[in-house]
Amino acid sequence: MFEPAQQNGSPRIGFYVCHCGHNIAGKVDVTAVAQAVARFPGVVLSRDYKYMCSDPGQQMIMDDIREQKLDRVVVASCSPLLHEHTFRTAVARGGLNAFHFQMVNIRENVSWVHDDPADATEKAVDLARAAVRRVRLHRALEQKKVPITPAVLIVGGGIAGIHAALTLASAGKKVYLVEKEPTIGGHMAKFDKTFPTLDCAACILTPKMSAVRSHPNITLWTYSEVTKVEGFVGRYRVTVKRKPRYVIEELCVGCLECIEACVFKEGKFYDEFNQGLGKRKPVYIPFPQATPQLVLIDPEQCIEFKSGKCKKTCAEKCDRDAIDFKQTERIEQIEVGAVIVATGFQTVPSEKVPFYGYGRMPNVFTALEVERLVNASGPTGGQVVTREGKAPKAVGIIHCVGSRDEKTNRWCSRVCCMYSLKLAHLIKEHTGAEVFNFYTDMRTAGKGYEEFFYKVMDDGVHFIRGRVAEVSDWAFTPDEEGKLVIRVEDTLIGRVRRVPVDMVVLATGLEPGPDSQQIRRLFNMSCSSEGFFLERHPKLAPVDTFTDGVYIAGACQSPKDIPDTVAQAGAAAAQVLALIDAGSKELEPNTAYIVEEECSGCKSCIALCPYTAISFDAARKKALLNEALCKGCGTCVASCPSGSIRQNLFQDDEIFSEIEGLLTPVT
């Protein structure tokens, strides 16, 4: 029924099967495949070749098209994700329409996943038959080009977002940097020193933060969240919600006198920046170098918001009248050509590892808390002390908390060994305490990292190999009284040890942020199984996503340290520059279209479209499809009761022929 008429000697199909070295030929008998396909109707030429994607391979396709007057081409090789574009280009250079081509994946779908060579070969032939049947019906299609708006949205103002923003802005592109917290800086701003060089984190970060603030090409929106993303590569329309600070940004100069004047004489509330180790007032600034240097009021805590009866000493004190209790949230609409998602990570919540006693025993700290303790502008002014205010004589640092563990997260968080070494060094330097590191394996791969490890060992820090079983206040011997006892199997001496300490530091691992799923949906990205955003290719497209024009950088993609994060942010910025400077991008023509005469105007497709690409023309009682918004998912095509929605590259006859080809018995 779908047999195409053989007119004027058409079709003339060329078939090529690739060895891919041993990747395919090691399992699939490629010669047999070529021989079998040669006998299929319409196939005028069937070849096997070592590497079809190589220059000679492509040249062969181009030459054959001219010399053998081919009008259709099928290549059986790897995944279309890798080389569909390569072969389409070769077909086009040979003089055919690029879409008179079909690719068969006999590597990922056949040779890599099957054990039996005979079965694999048979499956490869079946898939080739399906493609040969299908390609005969392929229509010539044209690719649309979309212009790229030379503006970029960067989501997340940690070191990744900051670095990407500055790179793009200095290349003359308009950047919108959106950060949900009141200040940019992210996790890095909380760190005291950075490994392995022990540069002061603030000293290297804050100049970049103020450069962001003052750069004419960067619009910085902190305390803001992206709420809606519409459109497509080159023209994303983005809605940003800017939460009210109750302080007029244009008037506040960051003199902080309102904080001094607040009716709360002392800080009373959880200080987010200091991990709750300090207390802040309802009117506050996250930390001294916060960028932008603007105060904000927490309406959950401020008396004026709760009772309306505050003396409002803060507003009285402000001689610029910057405090505005009636401020409401603002909605901004922007149009950008590309997006970089750099939303970072969260540390594994300590509740996930109850046996280490965090929350039950006061002197169990998280590493982030200790970062704040060692920091000169932290809640203790740089004193590493227990919650009772005493300098510890012995400190245990437990590695792999919530990492490399089937009960929590299976992955290695990559940064914990190094930051534990750094904290061990800093704690020893600040207090002279004995410091014990309890490690699973020391993972110090990085420039200067292993050398730093040796330096810390030379400092006299102790290293005990073993996963800690528990931290408790169970004292068995007199010297354990009043201490935290770390129980661990020391796997180097083969004994269970009890190590009494005054302070325990949990080297908590990294995991996807709390709103990562929401962000994933917003930008139509994928996640790998652990929940980090998925790159387009793990090696060759590490900052691209499967959504055109959306890029990722930093620890939202996988745990990584500052050098790697900055490198990746630079890479993402470079990809965006390449996109913008190209001026336009060709779109895959796999969109749906409506055959108007056949549309009955039932509207069933409109609600189904996940991309709101279909609207209703009330005057003509027809559905209208915006091809620019269509992502080619096929939902409307399959659901249209009258079959009046079609999809390029996925026409009914093409799909049915392919199925027929698969089901035709081998002769």
Add this chain to the structure above:
Amino acid sequence: MRYLYYPGCSLRSTGKAYEESLLSLFRALDVPLEELDDWNCCGATAYMAVDEDKAMALAARNLSLAERQHGRSGQTQLVAPCSACFLVLTKTDRYLKGNPEVQKVVGRALADAGHSYAGTVTPRHPLDVLVNDIGVETIAKKVKSRLGHLRLACYYGCQIVRPFASFDDPRTPSTFEKLMEALGAETVDWPLRTRCCGASLMGTIHAVGMEMSYSILKEARRRGANCVVTTCPLCQLNLESFQQEMNKQFDDDLRMPVAYFTQILGLALGIPNDKLGFNKIIIPPPMTSGAPQGGEPARV
């Protein structure tokens, strides 16, 4: 909810005091506890480690008997006071519901003996039944004498919370303390409440078992407890009966009463001592506020 009572071997031997106090307690609470007819060995945790299939077949027979006795309504709760019985029955029940291989092997063994198990029985520990079915408040209302003189170290042992934490947190459980506090007793916060007592190591590798049990008692005393309360007959035996030997070995002077939680509940509910099996334990807990901590250890 209908309760079937599965005593297991311990409650008919070393744990007689547990059975007496448990039955008296449920009678006082008007909750009928009907004994499972023709019950056999639970399968035993020790045997489970040697031959899992046979151990589970033994346990499965008890589950199947429970269905036979009370039908397959899904309402049958099989109350197993011994922690090991509770664990083996729970494990077997879960494996029979979720593991096709175990289903096949055990199912065949049951069929050979003319039995089958449809998976409608829920094994329960009496602590769970008391707290979650009967309720702490209901019990508190029936308290006749408040136990203000007791500072209890509630000792869960390992088996009722791990690996199947069916009614409480596996590492920091709290139901036991809530129940005891409802009687007016104080409880101590201590980290060893779910640590292994040494279990059968006390018989097989005695030195290791001794150290494990001793460290629990020592910590209970350090926290100011005047009585350890337990939910398991083996824990009770290990913790109580070796104290003289521990004192010699560790140069200590322990005299720590170790009572069943059902005995303490019975005391508070005004059940006469002779119905609570106190005559069967070695170091009686302080009965009134005036009594000295512990008693003289009886000669065994």
